[in-house]
Every structure is written in structure tokens, then in C-alpha cells.
Amino acid sequence: MKKIDAMMSWKEVPLGCHVDRPGSTTDFLTGDWRSQRPVLDKEKCIYCGFCWIFCPEGCYQDQGPEAKVFVADLNYCKGCGICAYECPKQAITMVVEEV
Amino acid sequence: MSKRVGMEVSIAISEAVKMANVDVVAAYPITPQTHIVEHLSELVAEGELDAEFMPVESEHSAMSASLGSAAAGARTFTATSSQGLALMHELMYMAPGLRLPMVMAVANRAVSPPISIWNDHSDIMAERDTGWIQVFAENGQEAFDLTIQAYRIAEHPDVQLPVAVNLDGFTLSHVVEPILLPDQAEVDKFLPPWKPMLQLDPAKPISMGMFGIPEIYFEAKKATDEALVGSQKAIVAIWDEFEKLFGRKYNPIETYKTEGAETILVTMGSISETAMTAVDQMRDQGIPVGLVRIRLWRPFPDKEFKAAVKGAKKLGVIDRCLTLGSHANPVGQEVRSLLYQEKDRPYVFNFALGIGGRDVTRADFRYIYDQCQTLAAQGQDRCHMVGVME
Ligand code: SF4
Ligand code: SF4
Numbered sequence: 001m002k003k004i005d006a007m008m009s010w011k012e013v014p015l016g017c018h019v020d021r022p023g024s025t026t027d028f029l030t031g032d033w034r035s036q037r038p039v040l041d042k043e044k045c046i047y048c049g050f051c052w053i054f055c056p057e058g059c060y061q062d063q064g065p066e067a068k069v070f071v072a073d074l075n076y077c078k079g080c081g082i083c084a085y086e087c088p089k090q091a092i093t094m095v096v097e098e099v
Numbered sequence: 100m101s102k103r104v105g106m107e108v109s110i111a112i113s114e115a116v117k118m119a120n121v122d123v124v125a126a127y128p129i130t131p132q133t134h135i136v137e138h139l140s141e142l143v144a145e146g147e148l149d150a151e152f153m154p155v156e157s158e159h160s161a162m163s164a165s166l167g168s169a170a171a172g173a174r175t176f177t178a179t180s181s182q183g184l185a186l187m188h189e190l191m192y193m194a195p196g197l198r199l200p201m202v203m204a205v206a207n208r209a210v211s212p213p214i215s216i217w218n219d220h221s222d223i224m225a226e227r228d229t230g231w232i233q234v235f236a237e238n239g240q241e242a243f244d245l246t247i248q249a250y251r252i253a254e255h256p257d258v259q260l261p262v263a264v265n266l267d268g269f270t271l272s273h274v275v276e277p278i279l280l281p282d283q284a285e286v287d288k289f290l291p292p293w294k295p296m297l298q299l300d301p302a303k304p305i306s307m308g309m310f311g312i313p314e315i316y317f318e319a320k321k322a323t324d325e326a327l328v329g330s331q332k333a334i335v336a337i338w339d340e341f342e343k344l345f346g347r348k349y350n351p352i353e354t355y356k357t358e359g360a361e362t363i364l365v366t367m368g369s370i371s372e373t374a375m376t377a378v379d380q381m382r383d384q385g386i387p388v389g390l391v392r393i394r395l396w397r398p399f400p401d402k403e404f405k406a407a408v409k410g411a412k413k414l415g416v417i418d419r420c421l422t423l424g425s426h427a428n429p430v431g432q433e434v435r436s437l438l439y440q441e442k443d444r445p446y447v448f449n450f451a452l453g454i455g456g457r458d459v460t461r462a463d464f465r466y467i468y469d470q471c472q473t474l475a476a477q478g479q480d481r482c483h484m485v486g487v488m489e
Pocket of ligand 1: 054
């Protein structure tokens with residue numbers, strides 16, 4: 001019998017497969033799916049926040065008024081390229097992920 | 100003390116729902132289920148039932164509202180039929196999978212085209228595999244009793260599943276029958292208030308209906324199947340308790356004159372009463388025939404069914420639904436596949452009868468008995484449609 005690729009035994013599945021830990025969806029690192037990754041050129045960035053607003057995954061984290069930059073959390077970035085497309089300064093380049 | 104009242108069966112079901120003290124009724128009217136929800140709306144409007152009556156805009160919404168209601172911990176009732184049940188279809192999987200107890204009456208009716216408001220079992224058979232507990236009533240009293248029992252079953256800690264109470268459209272839903280109505284106090288004793296095991300509560304947040312990746316979906320489905328198959332234990336225990344309190348016995352499979360029967364007819368629902376009369380007549384003529392009636396259709400009571408037909412040489416399995424494109428219909432397939440591995444298995448003949456409201460008489464059962472004796476010799480194994488004009 002080959003190895004079973006399951007999270008748990010059916011006996012351990014919570015009643016109705018419900019989830020009782022709010023926010024537990026962040027355990028699921030959707031960044032695995034990515035084929036391209038956004039790379040920021042800090043020199044060009046004007047800290048406008050378009051990338052932060054447009055990212056459908058909410059990946060960008062505001063690094064604060066000192067740093068004046070938004071950084072994408074690559075654990076969840078799916079590589080859609082929307083941030084790069086929307087950036088008014090072309091500060092973001094999509095780079096192919098090397099396997 | 101129960102009192103005997105002459106009552107339309109649909110009204111009796113509404114009275115059962117009232118006695119079960121439901122919190123929410125969400126339903127859309129459809130023939131022949133209409134009288135059930137119509138009467139419930141009256142009971143709520145007149146203050147006889149303290150419940151929320153939600154006159155939703157479709158059956159899809161009726162089931163959606165019922166799911167939300169059960170998720171909030173409210174005892175919930177809905178009812179439908181035919182196209183209405185079909186419209187609920189995508190939501191029919193939810194209550195079993197999310198383990199939300201609720202009760203639905205299905206006034207069984209054919210599915211169009213051609214448009215038919217009349218009785219057969221096509222509607223519920225399309226929902227066979229959704230995970231609902233499914234029972235079939237033979238008469239008005241059963242429809243009443245099963246409705247009350249359904250809440251005890253659905254809410255049992257080991258069950259936590261929805262229950263569909265099937266009653267034949269018109270032949271049951273619209274006839275007036277003598278019904279033994281129990282006292283409210285007796286019902287309250289049998290059916291205490293529901294204590295939900297899962298509940299949407301802002302103070303203790305949970306998420307229901309979450310994403311299931313391939314590493315969990317299979318296990319989640321297996322858990323639901325185990326619950327459904329395992330529910331039979333609780334169902335039987337609840338029926339035993341019901342018998343002690345109310346004196347009426349309910350079994351997953353009922354037998355009638357099966358002792359020494361070489362041929363056994365297998366039925367579900369109200370035609371079983373006609374079949375019993377037909378069996379009486381044949382027995383009077385010395386014909387060794389008996390009847391087995393399936394009351395609990397899902398989960399299917401394998402052991403009890405095998406025991407009920409033990410010793411029979413031929414089974415005439417009667418379906419009220421056509422499985423187009425197959426050699427047999429739902430009940431026929433179920434029985435034949437169940438018995439296939441048995442060493443001493445009987446011939447299993449499958450018949451379709453009373454489709455789309457075609458009248459069913461005692462003569463049909465006699466004809467089916469006769470066919471069971473001749474079809475084997477002809478080597479016929481496909482479903483035989485009884486009473487269709489060639
Ligand atoms: S590529 Fe898409 S997912 Fe990744 S950070 Fe940019 S907008 Fe967000
Ligand atoms: S959209 Fe471009 S310029 Fe604006 S904050 Fe993001 S990276 Fe910087």
C-alpha cells in the first residue's frame with residue numbers, strides 16, 4: 001500500500017469538518033503556486049500604496065513611515081502580477097521563479 | 100393520552116411539526132406539499148406555534164435558509180416535492196456534510212417532463228446519495244409519527260444528520276385518515292429541546308463549509324458516511340423508545356406473511372397497503388407469497404433486509420421510479436447488489452409500477468407475482484414496466 005497523503009484519519013475529522021480556530025487559513029501557504037515573483041526596485045518606489053491596495057491576496061505589508069516601503073509576503077503571493085501592472089512607477093518587476 | 104382525530108395527512112404532519120416545537124419553518128409551496136406549509140403558516144400566524152415562518156422565494160432559498168437556521172441552533176423544518184426538491188439539489192449535500200440536523204417532509208411526486216403533479220418516487224431517488232436519512236411512510240399515522248421521531252433521530256449526538264420523511268403525494272398527503280394525536284406532554288417527554296453540538300456563535304466563532312483540499316476531502320466524506328451508516332443504531336433505539344411510550348412499533352424493514360413465502364414482493368410507501376391486501380388474497384388461494392416493506396431507505400438496513408427475505412426463492416422488487424438507461428431501478432439495484440454475494444440468493448426481478456400517478460391496484464401485485472414465476476424461465480433480467488401500454 002502506498003503512503004496515504006491525508007492530513008488526518010477520518011476519525012479525527014471535526015464534526016461537519018468545521019474549523020474552530022479563526023484565521024487558521026493562513027496556515028495554508030498559497031505562495032507555493034507561484035511561477036513568478038514580484039521584485040521591488042526601492043529607488044523607483046514613491047510609497048503610494050497602489051501595490052498594497054491592489055494585491056488580491058493582501059500580501060503587501062506596510063513597513064511604516066520610516067522605511068516608506070511595502071514588502072510582499074512571499075508565503076502567500078501567487079505571482080499574479082497585478083502589483084507590477086498597477087505600480088505607477090514600474091518599480092515592481094515580475095521575475096520567473098527558478099525551480 | 101392520545102386522541103383519535105380524522106385529519107388530512109398533510110395537516111397531521113403540520114401538527115407533528117407544531118408538537119415538535121420547531122423554531123423555524125422555511126418553505127416554498129409546491130403541489131402536493133402545499134397543505135403542510137400552508138397549515139404551518141396558519142399555526143404561526145394564529146400564535147399556536149411560536150416559530151419564525153420564512154416564506155422564501157424558492158426551494159433553493161428554503162434549503163439555504165434552513166441550513167442557516169440549523170447552523171444558528173434553531174430546530175428547523177422544511178417541506179417540498181418534485182421540481183422543488185430538484186431545485187434544492189445542490190444544497191442537499193450541505194446538511195449531511197456540515198452535520199446540521201433538520202427535518203424535511205417530501206410529498207413524493209414525479210419529475211417533469213411531461214409535467215406531472217402525481218405520485219411516484221422520482222424526486223427523492225435523485226437525492227438518494229446526498230447523505231440524508233430517508234424514511235418512507237405507509238399511512239397517515241406513520242407520516243405523523245415519523246415526523247416527530249425524525250427530530251429525535253436528527254438531533255441524536257451520534258447522528259447529527261438531516262432526515263427526509265417521505266410520504267406519497269395525494270395518496271397520502273391529501274387523504275383524511277384517523278390519526279392518533281398524542282398529548283403535548285407525551286411528545287415533550289419523548290422529544291426534549293435540542294442542544295446543538297455545533298452552533299454559529301460570535302462568542303465562540305467557528306467556520307462551517309470550509310475548503311477541503313485533496314488531503315482532507317476523502318476523509319471528510321468517509322466521516323459523513325460512517326455517521327449515516329452508524330445512525331441506524333440510534334434510529335432503532337429511538338424507535339424502541341417510541342414504542343414504549345406510544346405503543347406503535349417501527350422497524351427498518353417490515354415483513355408481512357413472509358413465513359414460508361417462496362416469492363416475496365418488496366415495496367416502499369403507501370402501495371404497501373394495497374400489496375398487503377393482494378398478499379391476503381393470494382394466501383387465501385394457497386399461494387406462498389409474502390411482502391417486505393422498506394421503511395428505512397437510507398442508511399439501507401442490509402442485515403435486516405437479508406434476514407427478512409431469507410429462504411425466499413424469488414423477489415419481486417417494486418420501484419416507483421425509473422432509472423433511465425439501466426437494467427434496474429434504484430430499489431431493484433440496491434437489492435440485487437446486496438444479495439449478489441450471498442450463497443443462496445433468490446432471483447431478483449425488478450418492476451416499475453405506479454409511475455407518474457398511474458393507478459396501482461391489487462391486480463398489479465398478482466400480475467407481478469405471476470411474472471416472477473415466468474420471467475426466470477425466460478431469462479429476463481431487465482426491469483419490467485408494469486401497466487405501460489405497448
Ligand atoms: S504578484 Fe499578485 S499576489 Fe503577488 S504580491 Fe503582487 S499582486 Fe500580490
Ligand atoms: S505601487 Fe509601486 S510605487 Fe506605489 S508603493 Fe507599490 S511599489 Fe511603490
